[in-house]
Amino acid sequence: MDPTEKCSRCGRNAKYYQKSSGRYFCDKCFIFYFERKMARTISKYRLIEEDDSICLGISAGKDSLVMLYGIYQYNLKHHQENPIIGVIIDEGIEGYRLEAVQYVHRFMKKHQLRFNLIETSFQEHFGKTLAEMVGIIEKNDLNMNPCTVCGTIKRHILNKVAMQKGATKLAIGHNMDDIIQTLIQNIIRNDLDKIGKNLPHKSSELDLNNGKKKKRYFIPRIKPLSRLSEHEIIKYCQFKGFNPIKELCPYSLNYPIFRRRIKNFLDTFEKNNHEVKYNLLNIHYRLYDLLKEQNRMEPQKFNYCESCGQPTGSKRKICHYCELKRLFDV
Ligand code: SF4
Ligand code: ZN
Ligand code: ZN
Numbered sequence: 001m002d003p004t005e006k007c008s009r010c011g012r013n014a015k016y017y018q019k020s021s022g023r024y025f026c027d028k029c030f031i032f033y034f035e036r037k038m039a040r041t042i043s044k045y046r047l048i049e050e051d052d053s054i055c056l057g058i059s060a061g062k063d064s065l066v067m068l069y070g071i072y073q074y075n076l077k078h079h080q081e082n083p084i085i086g087v088i089i090d091e092g093i094e095g096y097r098l099e100a101v102q103y104v105h106r107f108m109k110k111h112q113l114r115f116n117l118i119e120t121s122f123q124e125h126f127g128k129t130l131a132e133m134v135g136i137i138e139k140n141d142l143n144m145n146p147c148t149v150c151g152t153i154k155r156h157i158l159n160k161v162a163m164q165k166g167a168t169k170l171a172i173g174h175n176m177d178d179i180i181q182t183l184i185q186n187i188i189r190n191d192l193d194k195i196g197k198n199l200p201h202k203s204s205e206l207d208l209n210n211g212k213k214k215k216r217y218f219i220p221r222i223k224p225l226s227r228l229s230e231h232e233i234i235k236y237c238q239f240k241g242f243n244p245i246k247e248l249c250p251y252s253l254n255y256p257i258f259r260r261r262i263k264n265f266l267d268t269f270e271k272n273n274h275e276v277k278y279n280l281l282n283i284h285y286r287l288y289d290l291l292k293e294q295n296r297m298e299p300q301k302f303n304y305c306e307s308c309g310q311p312t313g314s315k316r317k318i319c320h321y322c323e324l325k326r327l328f329d330v
Pocket of ligand 1: 146148150151249250251
């Protein structure tokens with residue numbers, strides 16, 4: 001960026017150029033823009049409302065820190081009485097998560113974020129660490145990706161803890177890049193049903209009795225960073241003086257996955273087409289509205305898992321989580 005450029009809003013020296021809009025920002029105006037955009041996403045999609053009890057799924061990465069800071073500030077300003085809890089899960093990856101837990105405590109103290117942080121683990125809930133499961137996968141040459149195993153177990157634990165704590169919303173730090181990667185993934189896999197479940201808000205009640213009675217099995221997940229790009233989140237951390245843990249999970253490097261190929265493709269494409277990610281996000285919202293109009297937002301048919309009793313796909317006898325339990329003999 002040309003160092004002589006001025007902020008499009010206040011005229012001070014610019015520190016960030018937003019290619020998609022052609023605007024320049026100084027650090028203060030960028031922070032203002034960023035926080036307002038997040039707050040507008042929360043209010044527009046009613047991600048947090050009065051009387052909500054919010055559970056934050058936390059790691060020590062950039063998205064997570066920005067989300068917990070943003071939600072805490074938003075809640076303080078608009079819904080002071082709403083309780084907040086955080087949950088951090090140790091997957092059991094050698095030398096990876098322990099530092100993160102201590103880091104999140106320090107971050108909360110430094111920024112005066114006062115809420116209860118629950119620390120739990122795969123070992124405690126599932127009975128095995130991720131490292132042990134990867135060992136089994138490798139030893140038996142199973143065609144499985146650690147991230148798929150990890151994601152299934154983590155979602156299950158987060159939902160379970162949030163339910164136990166009486167939360168009404170489960171906040172996840174997915175950013176715009178994550179969301180459009182998932183969109184492309186679902187399109188490539190021809191999975192229309194999943195497209196409707198990927199936006200900032202989602203209904204999590206399954207209609208179990210011909211529309212007369214609804215029972216809640218899953219806490220609605222909210223994604224307050226869904227309109228903010230990964231690049232914007234990195235800049236925000238820099239301007240706010242947040243120093244998220246940069247260490248990557250070892251499995252993210254060892255196991256090349258479909259999603260990473262989509263990410264690389266989108267990042268390359270964006271270099272010459274600066275609006276591509278915003279356009280994809282916007283078409284995603286339009287698809288979501290169309291699906292909603294057609295009542296395609298929830299699975300029409302499902303089975304109850306024979307093992308845990310929770311709803312699962314119509315062609316399945318046991319859910320993915322219980323399937324993993326059987327596979328890993330726990
Ligand atoms: Fe889990 Fe994969 Fe993330 Fe590592 S990179 S924490 S295995 S989802
Ligand atoms: Zn400015
Ligand atoms: Zn089950």
